[in-house]
Structure formats: C-alpha cells, structure tokens
Amino acid sequence: MVYHLLYPLHTTISVFNVFRYITFRTIYASLTAFLICVLLGPWVIRKLTALQIGQYVRDDGPRSHLQKAGTPTMGGALILFAVVVSTVLWTILTNAYVWIALFVTVGYGFIGFIDDYLMQIKKRSKGLTVRKKLLMQFAFAIVTGLLVFVRPDFDTHVTIPFFKKISPDLGWGYVLFAALVIVGTSNAVNLTDGLDGLAIGPAIIVAATYMVFAYVAGHVKIADYLQINYVAGSGEIAVFCGAIAGAGFGFLWFNTYPAQVFMGDIGSLSLGGALGTVAVITKQEILLLVVGGLFVVEALSVIFQVGFFKMTNGRRIFRMAPLHHHFELKGWAEPKVIVRFWIISIILALISMSTLKLR
Numbered sequence: 001m002v003y004h005l006l007y008p009l010h011t012t013i014s015v016f017n018v019f020r021y022i023t024f025r026t027i028y029a030s031l032t033a034f035l036i037c038v039l040l041g042p043w044v045i046r047k048l049t050a051l052q053i054g055q056y057v058r059d060d061g062p063r064s065h066l067q068k069a070g071t072p073t074m075g076g077a078l079i080l081f082a083v084v085v086s087t088v089l090w091t092i093l094t095n096a097y098v099w100i101a102l103f104v105t106v107g108y109g110f111i112g113f114i115d116d117y118l119m120q121i122k123k124r125s126k127g128l129t130v131r132k133k134l135l136m137q138f139a140f141a142i143v144t145g146l147l148v149f150v151r152p153d154f155d156t157h158v159t160i161p162f163f164k165k166i167s168p169d170l171g172w173g174y175v176l177f178a179a180l181v182i183v184g185t186s187n188a189v190n191l192t193d194g195l196d197g198l199a200i201g202p203a204i205i206v207a208a209t210y211m212v213f214a215y216v217a218g219h220v221k222i223a224d225y226l227q228i229n230y231v232a233g234s235g236e237i238a239v240f241c242g243a244i245a246g247a248g249f250g251f252l253w254f255n256t257y258p259a260q261v262f263m264g265d266i267g268s269l270s271l272g273g274a275l276g277t278v279a280v281i282t283k284q285e286i287l288l289l290v291v292g293g294l295f296v297v298e299a300l301s302v303i304f305q306v307g308f309f310k311m312t313n314g315r316r317i318f319r320m321a322p323l324h325h326h327f328e329l330k331g332w333a334e335p336k337v338i339v340r341f342w343i344i345s346i347i348l349a350l351i352s353m354s355t356l357k358l359r
C-alpha cells in the first residue's frame with residue numbers, strides 16, 4: 001500500500017524512489033511485523049489469560065510439561081495479524097502471488113483456529129479429527145495449487161537441488177504435488193511446535209532463506225546467471241517472507257523459554273502453510289526438505305515411531321516422538337534441545353543456499 005501511495009510522488013520527492021526496491025520494502029515489512037508483535041504481545045497475552053485460553057497439557061507427555069498447563073495459547077493470531085498487516089502495507093498489491101500467499105496463510109490460520117477453539121475453549125482435547133483437518137488443509141492447498149498453476153508461464157517442472165539437468169514436468173500433476181508440499185509443511189511445523197520457541201525459530205530461518213530465493217527467482221538477470229527458474233513477480237514474496245521473519249522474531253520475544261504464550265494451531269498450521277506455498281511459488285519445492293529439514297525430521301520421527309510401534313506390537317524407536325521429546329527424556333534441558341535444533345536449522349539453511357551456486 002505504501003508503494004502505491006508514495007512511489008508515484010518520487011518525481012517531486014525523489015527520496016520516495018526507494019519504495020520501488022524490494023530490498024527496502026522487505027526490511028521495513030520485517031521491522032513493521034516485529035514491532036506489531038512486540039508492542040501488541042503483552043496485551044494479547046493478557047487478553048488470552050483473561051479469556052482463560054490456557055494450554056491443556058496431556059498427562060502422557062514429559063512430566064516437565066505438566067507445569068506448562070494454563071500457558072496462554074493461540075498467540076499465533078498475533079503472528080497472523082502482523083504478517084497480514086505488514087504484507088498489505090509493504091508489497092505491491094497488484095501482485096497475484098502476494099494474495100495467493102495471504103489466502104493460504106489466513107485459510108490455514110482459520111483451520112488452526114477451529115482446532116484450537118475446539119481443544120482449548122470447548123475443551124475437546126482432540127480438537128478437529130485428523131480426517132477433517134486434512135480435508136480442510138487439502139481443500140485450501142489444491143485451490144492454491146490451481147491458482148499458481150494458472151499463472152501465465154508458471155513452470156510445472158520440479159527443480160531437483162544439485163541436479164539442474166533433471167527437472168520432471170508434472171503438468172496438471174503439479175497441482176497435487178504443490179498441495180502435498182503445503183499440507184506436509186503445515187503438519188510438520190505443527191508437530192514441531194512442542195517446546196518453547198522450537199517451531200518459530202526454524203520458521204524464521206526458513207522464511208529468511210526463502211526471502212533470498214524469492215528475490216533471486218524474481219530477478220531475471222540473477223535467475224539466469226544462477227541458472228534457476230525465473231518466476232516473474234515472485235520477488236514480492238521476499239517482502240512476504242520478511243514479514244514472516246519479523247513477526248517470528250516478535251513472537252519469539254514472548255515464546256522463548258520459559259514461554260509466556262504458545263502459538264497454537266492457528267500459528268503452526270498457518271506458518272507451515274505459508275512456508276510451503278512460498279516454496280511452490282519460488283520453484284524451490286524439493287529444497288524445502290533441506291531448508292526445513294528440522295520439520296521433516298520431526299515429522300519422520302513420528303511416522304517411524306508409530307509405524308514401528310504398530311509393526312512390533314508396542315516397541316518404540318525413540319523414547320518418545322516427536323524427536324524433541326526423545327532428547328528431553330534423555331535428560332537434555334529444554335533450552336538445550338531448542339537451541340541445538342536452531343543450530344541445525346541454520347546449518348541446513350546455509351547448505352541450501354549453497355545449492356544456488358552448485359549445480
């Protein structure tokens with residue numbers, strides 16, 4: 001919005017020329033989202049506490065979590081608000097990819113809100129059934145896949161990291177592929193959100209990494225030089241990623257150990273849906289397995305644990321899944337698990353950035 005209001009005045013006020021630059025608007029989208037979260041955070045926490053939207057903690061988890069019962073949750077609503085406001089303020093609003101990204105983020109936030117509402121307010125500890133949640137997630141994801149698919153000259157080839165020459169064209173199958181990326185990422189982030197700051201940290205790292213990917217993918221000369229897909233208009237998604245990273249840091253200000261607030265499904269599902277959609281738009285879908293490798297490992301730990309449990313009539317691979325609980329039960333202090341997982345996330349992000357040069 002700022003671009004539309006102020007850039008046209010650059011002929012008289014030359015400094016307003018700066019609003020045309022994606023880098024400038026990305027920085028200020030990030031700072032705006034950060035400030036919204038940090039300034040509104042205390043009020044949101046007080047409001048959630050007054051509304052008694054306190055975390056219900058199951059008794060079958062690590063005993064150290066029992067003390068967390070009652071921690072205000074659904075703080076993800078603040079992340080969502082900050083991302084939407086900052087994106088609308090700092091992007092070029094005629095860009096279709098911006099609205100596609102906002103559609104998923106708000107849509108998945110709605111799904112998460114229903115789940116949280118049923119669990120935390122209606123006290124139905126299971127919330128939405130897995131089946132209903134997946135159906136709603138796939139509905140939004142398939143619509144998103146279609147919206148991306150119909151974009152003029154959107155490329156339905158799938159980029160394989162490190163192997164430039166191999167990029168299968170999925171055609172219409174790309175819609176289902178994109179939906180799987182979005183739903184998978186959303187649920188992986190949701191599973192990871194089980195320790196203070198454990199999900200928001202890597203989400204910030206992934207958003208910051210895809211900020212770079214979006215910028216280069218939307219820059220015809222740089223994309224050509226790096227021999228990556230040029231996606232006209234995807235540069236604006238860098239601004240959206242900046243808003244996510246800024247909101248993430250603002251939320252982490254309160255979610256860091258010991259957490260004053262949890263994001264709830266409204267936060268984890270929407271963040272995961274947003275990051276999955278960004279990976280699709282920037283044509284770096286498979287690379288998300290590397291950048292978001294922590295989310296992948298956490299989800300795989302659950303899949304392997306449940307599968308092994310069923311195959312062996314009750315034996316477990318890990319002391320408890322997802323993986324963060326395994327280390328907690330091994331005696332690692334919660335902050336130690338969290339920061340070590342962040343470190344791994346940063347290393348994975350650096351490796352994924354190197355693929356821009358390596359082909």
Ligand code: 57M
Pocket residue numbers: 055056057058060061062065068073074190191192193194195196197198255259261262263264265268302305306309316319320321322325
């Ligand atoms: C999402 N939710 C946290 C908080 C957060 C199939 C099975 C693997 C499902 C999985 C599950 O229930 N996942 C739900 C994880 C929960 O956090 C809330 O949920 C929101 C995210 N969706 O925003 O509102 C708990 O996590 C802790 N937490 C923090 N700090 C944070 O900043 O400490 C969250 C955010 C909160 C709080 O204690 O209550 C969660 O863990 O449920 N189930 C599990 O993950 C369970 N694992 C399990 O059952 N493992 C089994 C089988 C099924 C694999 C096994 O290993 O044999 C664990 N979670 C719980 N109890 N609650 C362990 C048992």
